[in-house]
Amino acid sequence: MSFSLATWNINSVRLREPIVLKLLQEEAPDVLCLQEIKSPADKVPTQGFADLGYTHMVVRGQKGYNGVAILSKLPIRDVGDKDFASLGHARHVAAQLENGTTIHNFYVPAGGDVPEREVNEKFGQKLDYLTEMRDWFRSEKPEKSILVGDLNIAPREDDVWSHKKLLKVVSHTPIEVEHLAETQDAGGWVDVTRQDIPEGELYSWWSYRAKDWDAADKGRRLDHVWATSDISNAGHSSRVLRAARGWEKPSDHAPVFATFDL
DNA sequence: ATGACGATTGAAAATCGA
Numbered sequence: 001m002s003f004s005l006a007t008w009n010i011n012s013v014r015l016r017e018p019i020v021l022k023l024l025q026e027e028a029p030d031v032l033c034l035q036e037i038k039s040p041a042d043k044v045p046t047q048g049f050a051d052l053g054y055t056h057m058v059v060r061g062q063k064g065y066n067g068v069a070i071l072s073k074l075p076i077r078d079v080g081d082k083d084f085a086s087l088g089h090a091r092h093v094a095a096q097l098e099n100g101t102t103i104h105n106f107y108v109p110a111g112g113d114v115p116e117r118e119v120n121e122k123f124g125q126k127l128d129y130l131t132e133m134r135d136w137f138r139s140e141k142p143e144k145s146i147l148v149g150d151l152n153i154a155p156r157e158d159d160v161w162s163h164k165k166l167l168k169v170v171s172h173t174p175i176e177v178e179h180l181a182e183t184q185d186a187g188g189w190v191d192v193t194r195q196d197i198p199e200g201e202l203y204s205w206w207s208y209r210a211k212d213w214d215a216a217d218k219g220r221r222l223d224h225v226w227a228t229s230d231i232s233n234a235g236h237s238s239r240v241l242r243a244a245r246g247w248e249k250p251s252d253h254a255p256v257f258a259t260f261d262l
Numbered sequence: 263a264t265g266a267c268g269a270t271t272g273a274a275a276a277t278c279g280a
Contacts, residue, residue: 011279012269036279038270064270065278110280122278152280165263171280207280208267218264222280252268252279 001099002261003030003074004237007148007223008244009107009205009253013037013069017045019247023255024052027241030073031097032255035107035150037067044069060090068105068149070095076103084132085109085125099262101231102142106133106149115173123170126152130179137187146260147189147226150253153180156194158201159221171220190232192225192258197238204240205253214246225258234260 006029010016013034024032032054037044041061049057049071058078059069066089070076076095079102084092091107109126117124155177157163166172184191193202203219210216227235237259245254 015269036269110278112278113280161264169263169280205280207264209265211264211266213264216264220280249268 002259003097004257004259005029005031005033005103005146005148005225006255006257007033007035007105007150007225008255009035009150009223009251011036011038011251011253013044013067014039016249016251017048019244019250021048021052022247023241023244024049024054024071027255027257029257031076031103032071033103033105033148034069034071035067035105037061037069038064039067058093058095060093062090066090066107068093068107070103070105074098082136084136085129087125087129091129100144101260101262102145104145104147104149106147106151108150108152110152111170111176113170115168115170115175127175127179130176130183134179134183134186137183140187142187142228143230145187145228146231147187148224148256150222151180151224152222153177154220154222155180156221158199159203161201161203161218161220166220171222184226188229189226190229192227192232192235193221193238193256195232195238196236196258202240204256206245208252223253223256225256227260231260231262234262236261
């Protein structure tokens with residue numbers, strides 16, 4: 001079988017229900033992983049999604065902050081969550097398709113402003129979150145798995161608009177990139193987006209503060225699609241739907257897509 | 263320097279995002 005998947009930091013699923021529906025109508029991924037839904041589970045608007053065929057949902061909600069959800073046209077089974085770094089936040093949930101593929105949906109902490117754990121507790125929490133992800137994957141040895149989400153790190157030089165200018169900016173500092181690489185290595189994860197699009201500038205997030213985000217194009221690739229090496233060759237057709245950043249009342253993130261033949 | 267904004271809570275201004 002073949003299924004398509006998208007990951008999107010939606011920045012409030014209730015406020016942006018109209019553009020979620022637009023994405024489902026126009027792009028029709030089989031599975032949509034959302035982050036920053038900023039809603040308790042029982043307040044997520046599900047009727048419109050169900051009307052479009054997305055009758056399955058696995059969700060971890062939280063009032064006001066964070067929150068992740070997996071919407072699916074295909075049957076999915078809730079296979080749990082982990083509270084890495086013991087933050088008490090809803091930042092991870094996993095679901096399994098009937099063919100045995102596990103999908104992890106992550107919202108890694110942003111990490112605050114200053115990239116030093118001594119002066120900024122949030123930065124330390126971000127690093128700790130990644131370290132605990134790493135240790136978990138070392139012990140779990142994931143197989144037949146896909147990991148998506150807003151990992152809040154742009155690892156490569158061509159994942160940011162200016163490598164030099166962002167070296168000391170949280171999301172692109174060497175220590176964060178190192179932590180992400182260790183996490184990726186621990187699970188044997190392959191970056192499917194960069195497997196498909198190995199060359200060139202590629203972003204999935206543009207700040208709300210830019211006067212003209214499209215013209216300035218000062219973006220970062222914070223949103224990722226990974227797969228374990230046993231199935232990474234089944235991944236293809238990766239793309240970023242940049243147009244969604246320009247939709248009515250947009251999220252500051254654009255959705256990232258991939259298709260898997262499994 | 264992108265910090266020029268936007269969402270949430272709670273009912274104004276603070277907090278968070280990255």
